[in-house]
Amino acid sequence: MLGGFIILFVPKNVTNKFQFAFSRTFGWPLGIGRSITLAADMQSSADVVSRREYNQLQNHLANIIEQRNRTQKEVEKLSALRVNPAWERMKFVLANVITDSEGPQNELIINRGAEDGIANNQFVLGDNSIIGTISGVSANRAKVKLFTDPTSKIPVKIEQSDVMRIMQGTGENSAKIQLLQINQKVQKGNIVLADKQPGFLDIPMIIGKVAECKRDDKAPSLWDITVEPVCDVQKLDYVAVIVMNL
């Protein structure tokens, strides 16, 4: 019992080592099990594959459109400086998903770690959309905190708007955008983009879609915006970690 309380109050970066050790030791059977689960899931619903591909292409399109808009603005500025395309400064480290944990926190464990250049706070892509950030790293394993996790706070902006706001997870496969004035044009279906963060993300990238948009009951001058992911995280078998070439 005492051991339990010690484990309970030990810092998370220490207890993470137990979980990383488990996933490292039993990575092979865990991977096989996950593959079988994904295969069974696809067989049970015939439209899953096409829907996923559709979502992937939609996300890719949203990223390309945003990139094009940014490039257009840069051209319009007629800057004399030579600017490298943002994609060229990014390196994508592909990683297999070993386990996804359920419960109040939304996390994944992936089979890449510090030895592959993974570090805390780096953004993670799934089906061409941001799904979260790195929250814990060992030598060859890392934890991904999904943006739907209640402790996740990511600066975002809604398409066609330059207003940046913080988006916080709810723990129920969605997130809320806070403190956005009611005079901003927002409607259901709008694309939500993770905003630029120096050293981690050079261009805004799609992170979700507005699932619900209503006037905040407590503060009528603000929106109450619910954002849902644009990919099914539970069906992901691999993700890509964005490592910036600084």
Add this chain to the structure above:
Amino acid sequence: MSWFRFAVLIIVATILQTSLIDIFAVTTAKVKPDLLLVLLVFFAVNFTNTEAVITSFTIGFAADIISPTMGPQIISFGLFGTLLADFHGIIDTRKWPYQLLAIFAVGFLTAALAYFLVFLKAEPMPLNAYTKLFWTPLYSAIIGPFLFLPVELWMRTQRRRTRRF
């Protein structure tokens, strides 16, 4: 009791719980049975008190390994596994309705205590607590008695329950 067989069983159950058990998820809330909970009850009612205490804490540790927060399960599984081992002589756990009830009750209590401990640690609390508090124990209770048979065969336990009263 063969501790080697116990260790293999727990490792296999832990791996299944993190991967293949998703196949059996039901409803939109993705309710899944908790294999470790079923094993906790099995070992608490089929073995001596000392063995039950050791197995309860070990299964709790395994449950913690696959949980986002480490610590709550080892305490809650250890505590309620030990209590069940103390009390199981009072009720006849050979009958499946009692087994079902025991799994549901222990599942509810361990989940409730685990949530309280997560709250103490100031970790984020789930909004869909009903799933873990009611539906997961209920699902586990329904399939639990059916899992007891293969586990008994693996552990070579032929109903050697002893009444203490």
